Amino acid sequence: MSELDAKVLSDMKQRVWQANLALAKAGLVVLTWGNASEINRELGLIVIKPSGVPYETMTADQMVVTDLAGNLLDQDSLRPSSDLPTHVYLYQHFTEVSGIVHTHSKYAVMWAQSGRNIPPYGTTHADTFYGPIPCTRQLTQSEVEAAYERDTGKVIVECFEKNALDPLAVPGVLTIGHGPFTWGATVSKAVENAVVLDEVAHMALFTELLNNDRPVLPSYMLDKHYFRKHGANAYYGQK
Amino acid sequence: MSELDAKVLSDMKQRVWQANLALAKAGLVVLTWGNASEINRELGLIVIKPSGVPYETMTADQMVVTDLAGNLLDQDSLRPSSDLPTHVYLYQHFTEVSGIVHTHSKYAVMWAQSGRNIPPYGTTHADTFYGPIPCTRQLTQSEVEAAYERDTGKVIVECFEKNALDPLAVPGVLTIGHGPFTWGATVSKAVENAVVLDEVAHMALFTELLNNDRPVLPSYMLDKHYFRKHGANAYYGQK
């Protein structure tokens, strides 16, 4: 590996490490229940959190490096997150995505356990997610027994294809009975989307308690808020 | 600008900056979802938070200065909060208001998303809000597409006029499907009212869960608590 590539890889490890710490700091992670990864398609590298390592002692050097198929590049490294095959599958099919996050953040998990999509009840939702946040179908017994983590990726991609969803316009999903995956053009954007998803899940939960008629945001409001922040005509934030 | 006016403006920037930090510290702001502003009608100045700048690195100097119509006074300044036109419209119509705050604080948003006014269930509410905290009507598609942020101000003012509400007696509102705006005679009072609104929204949410009959405070209790803290006969706090 060239000196330049080594520097790129070292920076990836730093970002992935910091993304994992940011998840914990945002209150989205209990114990070791979360992981973040980043891909560099040109160099053929994925960097992901090691499995089951406490956040307090985790270092950037411990981040695990694999090729684009998820094979370890250094046999002396720690074991990667057990969810690595899900990340790999998503990177293969969501080609504009460069960072992925998985957590068991509580409000998102409540929706995932209920098996329901999160409806777009407000602009906080629409600012980041252009439409409902979908919940996948249940994996079959043979899928679970044969290749559970890879097929978790498969049902996510299937869900997006069936519903003709753009992964960057709806940068997250609920896997039924399990929890959220979010992603983005960078790993820090994937972390931000994990924060938004849990907040939106919390707000939607009790919106329904207040109003059984469940008013969804009009589509022109969804458009307004989403495109105020995204695309060529966005005018939120600094240039 | 005279040396004296420059000092006044510098103090405004300090207060607006600190108001924004206070919102974050009170737990009302996730990511960059909030903004605070102050007006000085004599000098013809509005100071408001820049758009999408992280709270950790934000400085008082980055606060954006506009005239009373919302035009930038310094073309090199950062972009103002995208909600500036709402603030401008409110300052034009609520002439006793000198500070405005907008957040996506979660309990207030739940009520805004449910499309309901918050009923005055208790004295915590009555100490600050003299009656229900109203929720605006939905903006029409043409309002949203033509001048969304300005017309957000318009529906707020319309809501207060229709219901003959005094903006200082009911210093806050829910914009439907969106979230709360609060205000006050100073920007720090507007922040305080944002804190109260979210707390009252939380209390009201679960009051309803405990009691379907939803007992509202008797009007003489509303009077007692509101006027214990406001107006000529107030006796709460220090002289």
Place this chain on the structure above:
Amino acid sequence: MSELDAKVLSDMKQRVWQANLALAKAGLVVLTWGNASEINRELGLIVIKPSGVPYETMTADQMVVTDLAGNLLDQDSLRPSSDLPTHVYLYQHFTEVSGIVHTHSKYAVMWAQSGRNIPPYGTTHADTFYGPIPCTRQLTQSEVEAAYERDTGKVIVECFEKNALDPLAVPGVLTIGHGPFTWGATVSKAVENAVVLDEVAHMALFTELLNNDRPVLPSYMLDKHYFRKHGANAYYGQK
């Protein structure tokens, strides 16, 4: 005042000040919504928090001293908490009580706003409150207009007399539409009871959501847990 009495008074101010800070630290107080007091019946003194003073800058010296009827002993002192007449009335009728706390802690307020007693659903409740935590009746308009704060004390005492409750066995109450008062043999015990009341209110709220049949603790369990901690046969804690 003798040197000895001055020392006793100075210690009271310290304890009352620290009790108020403890309420804020326990998360029971938003803004300035809370107050604690202590009585010394021998010296004829009550010490109470000043009204509307921010917790961050409050000092022990600012605590306000009154006689047993609530009259200021030092005309230069700050104004006492506006709830002083409630404290005075309670001290006059609950003669074993030496410390009183009032807050707007959120879960207790939800029950107060719902107008309901908190049923003893579990041992956490029974360890401190020997039976339901009662909610007072609504004050009449003439009570509110004539002597609101004193008559808040009156309806509390009336509620305890009507239900033949021992104030030390049920060391707290909900004032309808308002919030909790708690008390104890010391002001720090009154603070502890405020913490317990809010925690028990939170637990009871969602116990009901989980089970509509609302199982109340059997009376022999209530006895066991209460008397494990209180009275001659208590065996919890150190000797």
Place this chain on the structure above:
Amino acid sequence: MSELDAKVLSDMKQRVWQANLALAKAGLVVLTWGNASEINRELGLIVIKPSGVPYETMTADQMVVTDLAGNLLDQDSLRPSSDLPTHVYLYQHFTEVSGIVHTHSKYAVMWAQSGRNIPPYGTTHADTFYGPIPCTRQLTQSEVEAAYERDTGKVIVECFEKNALDPLAVPGVLTIGHGPFTWGATVSKAVENAVVLDEVAHMALFTELLNNDRPVLPSYMLDKHYFRKHGANAYYGQK
């Protein structure tokens, strides 16, 4: 006691002390409502938290040492946690368990007060608890009056025997109207299981609010997640 045994005991006290502090730090303990213990069957020792001692001032030296029947080994020690007889009974019957924790953590208590088992709604549950988390039957009046704490252990063991549950596969229980006990092969594992139980209780509470049909995890998913982390074929975490 040999020098070596003294070192082993000193290490036990350190671990039990730290386990108690970890419970407080994780937000599972209000006031002094919690206790942790560890057993060393070879040396015939149990170490447990003293009763009612504040966490802020508690030291490792204050941990109380008993024999396997719960008799104090040092008559000058502090009083042990009043729940000691429950711990002793559980150690006698759950022979693979070496650490036990009891708390009044709020979400677990809500389920205990509702008298219901926590159904396995998701993988967060299945990762630690292989099936529903059971709720015990109510103790009878004579059990409560004769040997309350010991018989709390008795109904837990009875519940596990009746339902043919393996205490290490379901490392926790709800005692009806009271709260959770958790355990593990070490006291730090018992603490971790207390954290998981409260988190899972929180998630399950609002999963039911979102979906009345209450979808339970398919058994093949329960198997997958439990055995991904436990037993010979586990592949989560580091070797």
